[in-house]
Amino acid sequence: MVTSIPVIRRLCRYYRHLEVLIEQGIERIASRDFAVMLGQTASQIRQDLNYYGHFGQQGYGYHTVDLHRALGDILAVPQKFPTILIGAGNLGAALVNHIDFVHNGFELIGVFDCAPQLVGTCIQRHTVADMAGIRAFCLQHAPQAAILCVPDDEAEQVADLLVRLGVQAFWNFTHRDLRGLYCEDIVVENVHLNDSLMTLCHLLGNRMPPALQTG
Amino acid sequence: MVTSIPVIRRLCRYYRHLEVLIEQGIERIASRDFAVMLGQTASQIRQDLNYYGHFGQQGYGYHTVDLHRALGDILAVPQKFPTILIGAGNLGAALVNHIDFVHNGFELIGVFDCAPQLVGTCIQRHTVADMAGIRAFCLQHAPQAAILCVPDDEAEQVADLLVRLGVQAFWNFTHRDLRGLYCEDIVVENVHLNDSLMTLCHLLGNRMPPALQTG
Numbered sequence: 001m002v003t004s005i006p007v008i009r010r011l012c013r014y015y016r017h018l019e020v021l022i023e024q025g026i027e028r029i030a031s032r033d034f035a036v037m038l039g040q041t042a043s044q045i046r047q048d049l050n051y052y053g054h055f056g057q058q059g060y061g062y063h064t065v066d067l068h069r070a071l072g073d074i075l076a077v078p079q080k081f082p083t084i085l086i087g088a089g090n091l092g093a094a095l096v097n098h099i100d101f102v103h104n105g106f107e108l109i110g111v112f113d114c115a116p117q118l119v120g121t122c123i124q125r126h127t128v129a130d131m132a133g134i135r136a137f138c139l140q141h142a143p144q145a146a147i148l149c150v151p152d153d154e155a156e157q158v159a160d161l162l163v164r165l166g167v168q169a170f171w172n173f174t175h176r177d178l179r180g181l182y183c184e185d186i187v188v189e190n191v192h193l194n195d196s197l198m199t200l201c202h203l204l205g206n207r208m209p210p211a212l213q214t215g
Numbered sequence: 216m217v218t219s220i221p222v223i224r225r226l227c228r229y230y231r232h233l234e235v236l237i238e239q240g241i242e243r244i245a246s247r248d249f250a251v252m253l254g255q256t257a258s259q260i261r262q263d264l265n266y267y268g269h270f271g272q273q274g275y276g277y278h279t280v281d282l283h284r285a286l287g288d289i290l291a292v293p294q295k296f297p298t299i300l301i302g303a304g305n306l307g308a309a310l311v312n313h314i315d316f317v318h319n320g321f322e323l324i325g326v327f328d329c330a331p332q333l334v335g336t337c338i339q340r341h342t343v344a345d346m347a348g349i350r351a352f353c354l355q356h357a358p359q360a361a362i363l364c365v366p367d368d369e370a371e372q373v374a375d376l377l378v379r380l381g382v383q384a385f386w387n388f389t390h391r392d393l394r395g396l397y398c399e400d401i402v403v404e405n406v407h408l409n410d411s412l413m414t415l416c417h418l419l420g421n422r423m424p425p426a427l428q429t430g
Binding site for chain 2: 003005008009011012013015016039074075076077079081089090091093094095097098099100101103104105106144145168169170171175177179184185187188189191192193194195196197198199200201202203204205206207
């Protein structure tokens with residue numbers, strides 16, 4: 001089933017906001033209230049969800065736990081795809097420490113780097129392994145996804161190698177666009193932090209002056 | 216001048232790809248070749264740029280250095296907005312180490328945390344300061360932007376405080392959506408890493424099987 005990227009991103013937001021509600025002990029939420037929480041219209045939410053089945057009831061709203069579980073299944077979260085991280089520098093190490101992979105559908109099974117000063121060090125329960133052993137590791141453990149935190153000019157070379165070793169998905173933190181380099185069987189999510197920061201820069205440099213505000 | 220977010224993101228991509236060309240010593244690029252590099256149409260690029268002025272020449276293409284400089288001005292990169300980072304844990308520290316702020320339009324002037332074990336430690340040339348001193352710091356140095364790497368349940372409280380202290384822009388790494396909480400004079404760029412990873416999970420779980428591929 002092929003869904004557009006904007007719809008997938010909205011489903012992720014619904015999933016995240018349902019978690020907040022569940023944490024707060026809220027069992028059900030009116031579709032109107034959920035829409036207000038999300039800053040969207042109730043009909044947009046209904047439209048996104050109707051594609052996958054029938055959720056929510058007239059006069060009852062959404063059952064938070066049920067919808068959360070259903071969205072998790074739609075997003076493939078229970079699959080826990082085996083995943084490796086390449087590049088255990090500042091950003092890579094921070095991701096290992098900061099991200100709850102299982103919570104987002106992945107299981108981190110290996111961390112690799114080629115810097116001698118990093119190989120053998122520990123990040124959480126992961127010992128950083130030498131990139132020299134990546135081929136043997138992939139043949140044995142068949143990771144399906146890879147997180148790329150390598151220098152920009154190594155991005156394509158590393159990705160090419162991993163594709164040959166069976167990796168099918170990349171969470172790409174380099175500044176190179178990997179999407180479009182491979183056939184459609186390889187999926188890529190680029191996280192271009194510099195682009196994001198520069199977007200904020202433009203918004204700040206061109207924000208509406210207070211005198212013109214409507215709100 | 217108000218530009219849509221998708222256009223701003225494309226301008227950031229053009230800027231980033233022009234940097235690669237300049238690094239490679241390429242002085243000019245045909246609009247067709249630039250479009251291929253970006254995976255877009257030449258007319259889309261022309262349309263995005265025409266909004267800001269006349270760039271590129273028939274039969275010559277784009278002068279990489281000139282267009283890069285012009286895009287930098289459009290994106291407000293030379294402004295170097297004074298910026299603080301709140302939350303010097305794993306992710307916050309990684310951002311200080313990893314991001315070239317000046318390159319993206321910001322100057323990092325302070326790093327804050329409330330954890331006693333972090334206050335006083337150094338990240339790059341920044342000594343982590345105690346959040347208790349944030350008010351005095353803002354009154355003296357007037358930061359315009361803040362990077363939020365605080366725990367999710369502190370996001371709104373910290374943002375509210377900073378807005379009262381004059382901060383106008385947030386680069387938000389918490390899982391809470393800050394956009395929409397404030398008037399239009401406060402700009403927010405949310406970086407929801409979990410949503411991004413979950414998007415990849417859905418793409419991987421629902422990718423087109425090889426037998427159905429067209430490319």
